[in-house]
Amino acid sequence: MDKNELRNKLVLIATRLFAERGLNGVSIRELSKAAGVSISMISYHFGGKEGLYSSVLQEQFSCFGHIEEINNADVEVLTKIEAYIRWIIVRYRNNPYLLRFYTSELTNPTQFFSLIVQPAIEKVFQILMQIVEEGILNNKFRRDLNPADTAFAIAGIVNYYFLSTSATQEIISHLPDRDEELIRHCMDIFTKGILHN
């Protein structure tokens, strides 16, 4: 196994263990046993358990940079909002442990929260606010919208849809084959509201 393969293998195994038990719930001994490598190899490649956890977090949150591409695309604001919703869906479907790290770091932060997690989430939030401001400037969105609370609304529905999956999946399907319908409903509620005119 070359250096990169070993690092990738360690990150992969550590992701599951840290997701299930948190940074403090996993010992370097357990990590070394689960990966079949020596403790000194973990120290050599990651500087110890904390370094390995930091690499796991970095990998989980690396996809957050994609929000820049969404914002820079030469499309109108509603298309950007739909692209954001699609990206969140893909993000959770491709990273089964992301929601665990995301909520765990937000509600019970480790020392790496302010370095890795906070800037990633704040960036996405700031860009959502920019998109709302762009919509207001273009006369597409209502002038009296508060960009921050509108950003919470957009981020809230789709993040909460995934967060609540295990408690609501008996009421409504959370399978990928309903994703297009979900996107349509999200866009419909945000653009038109729920009131009958």
Place this chain on the structure above:
Amino acid sequence: MDKNELRNKLVLIATRLFAERGLNGVSIRELSKAAGVSISMISYHFGGKEGLYSSVLQEQFSCFGHIEEINNADVEVLTKIEAYIRWIIVRYRNNPYLLRFYTSELTNPTQFFSLIVQPAIEKVFQILMQIVEEGILNNKFRRDLNPADTAFAIAGIVNYYFLSTSATQEIISHLPDRDEELIRHCMDIFTKGILHN
């Protein structure tokens, strides 16, 4: 200390410890040390660590029953939705560890998830759907709304507002003195949507 005081003290101390380290991250020995009571007292009152965790969860989620009162009030549907938003805000402001147990059980469930957490969250979700259905029947809400996805939207904005606090509070105040403004913005976005007509 009488029996009830001892139980309350144990639940209080265990709440913080379990919130910070999870069910598996806390030993009965640590619980006994932190509370200044013997291990056998914990076993006598709660049947062990798992029983104590179950009591902590039950206490954290006991407030979820309040959704029935919101739904049974003789008020119109929009007032019910506003009452739901107000309740979620009070719920998180009064229970600083609730969001931690809520997200931890949803993303990394213990054996008590299906007994305590899942029914509590599902109940709230079902009643939100009923409120939306009532609004559609009364011709207040649009007929083409999907009740489940509309419930995700309502629950999403306010839950996500609290979830994201530590990552977004530098951009916008999350202090209680902005709560009335937040409620007004939530209601405004849900009822009218973001589009400029």
